[in-house]
Amino acid sequence: MSATVPGEGRRIWAVLELLDRQLIARDGRLAGKVDDVEFDLSDDPDALPHVTGLLSGMGALANHIGGSIGHALAAAERRLSADRDRHPSRVDIALVTDIASGIEVDADRDDLDTCRAEHWTRDVIIDKIPGAGHVAQ
């Protein structure tokens, strides 16, 4: 399905090979799903568009799903986020090291933009409960 052409980067079927896949950070932690894909369209009409980033999170998912469910998700996302007109969280394609059943990203989870909500939940709720930092023995 995919072939490497020297100088052109890897050709992929973005919808099949990227969309809805699991993002995995360098530390092996799960870092969201690929909810949408960002392309750069070249001026040359014959050139293939190339993938510049992977979008992840409720906002990207809402855009991708569309329709009334998408609207509802987007509304919920706007309510929950402090910054009203920010863009969906994104992982630059340069950070991607492997595209298989999971997509491996060369960054620690804590440094990824896609985990803001995870961190918020951790800092504001979970850390307040005794034993939050304790791995079950």
Add this chain to the structure above:
Amino acid sequence: MKKLLGVTLGILTAMGGFVDIGDLVANSATGARYGMSLAWAVVLGVVGIVVYAEMSGRVASVTKRATFDLVRERLGARAGLLNLGASFFITMLTLIAEVAGVALSVQLVTDVNYLLWIPLAGFAVWLVIWRVKFETLETTFGLLGLAMIVVVVAVVQLDPSWTQLWHHATHPSVPSGEGHPTYFYYAIALFGAAMTPYEVFFFSSGAVEEKWTRSDLMLNKANVYLGFPLGGLLSLGLMASAALVFHPLGVGVENLSQVALPTSVALGKIGLAFIIVGFVACTFGAALETALSCGYTMSQYFGWQWGKLVAPRDASRFHLVALLSVFVAIVVGLTAIDPIKVTEYSIVLSAAALPLTYFPILVIANDRTYMGEEVNGPVQNTIASIYMVILTVVALATVPLMIATKAGS
């Protein structure tokens, strides 16, 4: 010993699926009302869940991906989300019933109204999820649940005419005075009780938590082939004990203390003690299974870190979902909603929603790019495809039957 304990995942999964609060009552109620003439529905369900769980355990061992993760990948964001909505709703309904079920079981021993036990039961469930290691949880509740085997001992002790029981079970007929729709409604309830989607979410996620790999495929088989038939045996035991004690008298079963009655008639106080331990362990196990499944399904759909291998702060949204689910279960339980009715609805709805999660797993179990050599063989595929047809027919028939029979009343 480690090998022996290795099958407790399958046992706990099956106990939570087959002999949770609703099924304890539903199995006894059908035994009292129909004798053994619905035993076939349990057997059909056991074979189905064995096929389904074996595939999802194998897929989890080979790909390290749990069921709902793959559901999203195969169905896409939109259909996956609808699937998540349906599966989460059913699992949540079951959780509500199980938390109340733990309280009802404790009420049998303490004579303190179960509503007072609900917050405590819910808190205990959450605490186990928060603090206890997955393997410990699985071994403890899997083994304690084995106390339910007392039901089978009770049936033997009641000294039935085995040929007659066998004849009833193998020559099913609708008893006179009962309508066909109601009979089939109960058949779907028993089938749905055996094949609940949360069993598979829990089992496959458990396999990932236990770090199963390709070399654990035998362990997967052992878990499936031991655990689920054992669950089925207990279901049939409950049905037979009620068929022997209540059916001849024309008495219906409506609550948990009646479920324990045949066992205490046959085995006295010791039998009663065992069955109550079994009730508490199985309902508690089912509550853990469903609360964790709420967290698993949602986290796996959205790609959040999940599981108990990391500290709660490193899987914060997973733990938040589990915590909120238990909280909702406590609050709804305290409204004094009838937990047995709630599970009856949830198992019937499970039957309707099952093809949604079964189909993607069947597809992946046949996908060589994922599974390599471990794809379904021809025999597995034949049986699995027959079940795809059965599940679709059941799914289409469920809701009309539910309406036509006013939920089996």
